[in-house]
Amino acid sequence: MATPPQALSGVRVLDLTQIISGPYGTKLLADYGADVIKIERPGIGDLARRMGPFAGDDVHPEKSGLFLHLNTNKRSVTLDLKTATGKKLFFELLEGADAVVESFAPRVMPSLGLDFETLRARNRRLVMTSVSNFGQRGPYRDWKSAEIVTYATGGPMWATGLPEREPMSLGDNVVQYQVGAASAVATSMALYSAEASGQGDHLDVSLFRTQASSQDRRTTMLIGYQYTGERNVRSPVGASTAVGVRPCGDGYVNIMGSSHRFEDVLRMMGQPELVEDPRFSDLVARSQPGASEEFDAYYIPYLMEHTKRDLFQIAQSHRLPSGPLYDSADLLADGHFQERGFWATVDHPVAGVVTQPGRPFIMNETPWQLRNPAPVLGEHNEAVFGEMLGYDRQALVRLKRMGVI
Amino acid sequence: MALPLDGIRVLDLTAVWAGPHCTMLLADWGAEVIRIESIQVLQPSTRGHMAHPPKELPRLRKSWGMTYPDWDPGDQPWNRYPIFQSHARNKLSMTVDLRLPEGLDLFHRLVNICDVFVENNVPETIEKLHVTYEELVEHRPDLIALRMPAYGLSGPYKNYRSFGVQLEGTAGHSLLRGYPDMDPATGRDDVYLGDAAAGVNGALAVVMALRHRRRTGKGQLIELAQAENFVPYLGEAVMDYTMNRRVRDTIGNRHPSAAPHGVYRCRGDDRWVTIVVGSDRQWQGLCRAIGNPAWCGDPRFATGIGRWKNQDEMDTSIEEWTRERSPDEAMRLLQAEGVPAGAVLDDRDLYNDPQINGFGFFKELTHADAGTHKYPGIMWSASETPNEIRTPPVRLGEHNEYVYQELLAMSAGDIIDFEKKGHIGTRYPEHLP
Secondary structure (H helix, E strand, C coil): CCCCCCCCCCCEEEEECCCCHHHHHHHHHHHCCCEEEEEECCCCCCHHHHCCCEHHHCCCCCCEHHHHHHCCCEEEEECCCCCHHHHHHHHHHHHCCCEEEECCCCCHHHHCCCCHHHHHHHCCCCEEEEEECCCCCCCCCCCCCCHHHHHHHCCCHHHCCCCCCCCCCCCCCHHHHHHHHHHHHHHHHHHHHHHHHCCCEEEEEEHHHHHHCCCCCHHHHHHHHHHHCCCCCCCCCCCCCCEEEEEECCEEEEEECCHHHHHHHHHHHCCHHHHHCCCCCCHHHHCCCCHHHHHHHHHHHHHHCCCHHHHHHHHHHCCCCEEECCCHHHHHHCHHHHHCCCCEEEEECCCEEEEECCCCCEECCCCCCCCCCCCCCCCCHHHHHHHHCCCCHHHHHHHHHCCCC | CCCCCCCCEEEEECCCCHHHHHHHHHHHCCCEEEEEECCCCCCCCCCCCCCCCCCCHHHHHCCHHHCCHHHCCCCCHHHCCHHHHCCCCCEEEEECCCCCHHHHHHHHHHHHCCCEEEECCCHHHHHHHCCCHHHHCCCCCCCEEEECCCCCCCCCCCCCCCCHHHHHHHHCHHHHCCCCCCCCCCCCCCCCHHHHHHHHHHHHHHHHHHHHHHHHCCCEEEECCHHHHHHHHHHHHHHHHHHHCCCCCCCCCCCCCCCCEEEEECCCCCCEEEEECCCHHHHHHHHHHCCCCHHHHCHHHCCHHHHHHCHHHHHHHHHHHHCCCCHHHHHHHHHHCCCCEEECCCHHHHHHCHHHHHCCCCEEEEECCCEEEEECCCCCEECCCCCCCCCCCCCCCCCHHHHHHHHCCCCHHHHHHHHHCCCCCCCCCCCCC
16 A cells, blocks of 8 residues: 655755754654654764663663654764764755754854854755754853753743642653644744745744743733732642542542532532532532532542542543543553554664554544654664765765764 | 745634644734634633623632633623633634524635634534534535544544543643652642643644645645643653553652752742752752852762762752742852753743843733733744734634625625524623523
């Protein structure tokens, strides 16, 4: 069967990013068809290669689960951009490229002589996407960041967690993934424009600003602050009656029984008569201090009689937005995701057969495809420098000896 | 330069957050996004928890999702609701009741003159309304339809309802965050990154489909199951399990291998700074920033592993230093020495932050019902395509005249008829709670 076309077939991206944000963005482009050439430092490569988890806990640059996840469908070449020859090769690649995505500190590309003006002088329709901590200019331009630092500065960390405790960050590196996704949208929009107009663009995507404009509460809270002059604070445990995480027989569930949904919760519990109780009879009563705890005295005993999976199904049958709190084992075992074919399995030459998260969305005409697992370091030097740019075997050996590739 | 999506028309049947966030990004970058709304039905959390909330409720609740100017829902709460205000700039709004045959017929005529249709409802809702891709494509053969339900268009959870916070529970995020020393039922209720993630990737899918359509003339159906979309954000945890059968738990503000790593109390009430040391160089930077106290020379802290093992002790000493300083001062002293550090910026702090204001990020807008406020702006900037918010959050039915008269060229008589049947309006009826 012929392979269906992909949405970004024919787009070539030079990828100078590493670790999480930039690579997640270019992974999205690669998974939907772009030819992403990942340019890595000779001998070292993407620092994510040194970050875990490692397959079989074997600390090996080709066995990093983080790297394997974030670099599917990309081609890897090694290139030292600090050398004149390395730069020459980069400029040769640039001629056939549609986009350059980079995630260096903002001073680095100019110091390498690879600023946007220089690059666009060689390729008018080039889209350059710069992913950085705090943006390409401004007083924090050169500052360092990290997952928690980004969530603290740009995101709503101050209002996340419990009032009597310290503010709480999110899990793992989710904020950096979000920036990666934003960089992919920005890049694809500019590419869409450049393909028609012939004019490229330079995009400034930062962790800080992506968080400050995120629809994860931050923007709503900022508007709320403008409305009232009061800062949004961390909410106490069980702040809303019949809303949020509660314990159940074998773990935890999150059921939203707010406003009009409260009576559905009562029906689910088989105690519809509780709506007559003046403590719970309307939203104003249920919003009084202590109402949530008083309701939990009825609610939690009911929840404890059921498993999280049963409650998921029961709550949904009462049209309640809800979900169990799963760990990875629960998630991988869940029939819904399996039945839909969400999980992807790749056979990697070094790491072996690995199950990874699959497509984020299904495009019926131009599907997500796992054409290749993440590349080993420099795997495509010959294909790219040899076949694409026309360097012969001898030249490649010389380049390697010089440490350029 | 023109905005990238100039000339693209999007019909927006989205609710709450994820879908509206997606169409906001499309609108910000040039698309004409027309919200299709009904004055007969209020989708909760879209234009309000309630159409007519009790006047005293917002001030009583003081909840981030229920603020109104001066805590007052006002005469038209649906135009002031903060969740709606956060995504509705640059959009248009028209009203029509799709449940009535003439409403559906009108919608079909709009589909015929649009490029993209976006919705994020429970699949059965879209089926009942007869606005599935298969039904709409008859009216626009090259239609691009993005459907983004919580769990997809097939499978056992097809019609399951969820906000971002619940599907993050299923995807595994809720158990990966929060206080490690507390029961998971505490303090994990209020994070909605799933919505933000779906919005951004939905926009990506639409733009890629537009490219494909331009090259081939073909539209398509895109199915974004929000739960599936979020799982890749947790790739490390998933792969630690698939490769090593290890189930991860929350480690709070700490890091699996780097230390110091966390949030530290500063001078003042509820003031905090985050600090991360990821290398020996950053450790030396931290020591310089805090004036090289004697404890920094402790040989146990000389290596990354040593620091990780002894972080409780280090954290206590670091906090002795941060407690004497404001978050801003601590952040600047540490950053000057190359240490990743960031003040935990509350709402007021962010409005006063020199970096974000340097981008011209906040934009003062005057909204007919909500007054004049500074709104958070565009997510990224483009050197050749300067961009800022063009129009304030759209009011219910604000563009009925444009859609009914200009786009559809309906006669005055027909419009009066539509008005009588309850399609056209700018208010929810009083009987709607």
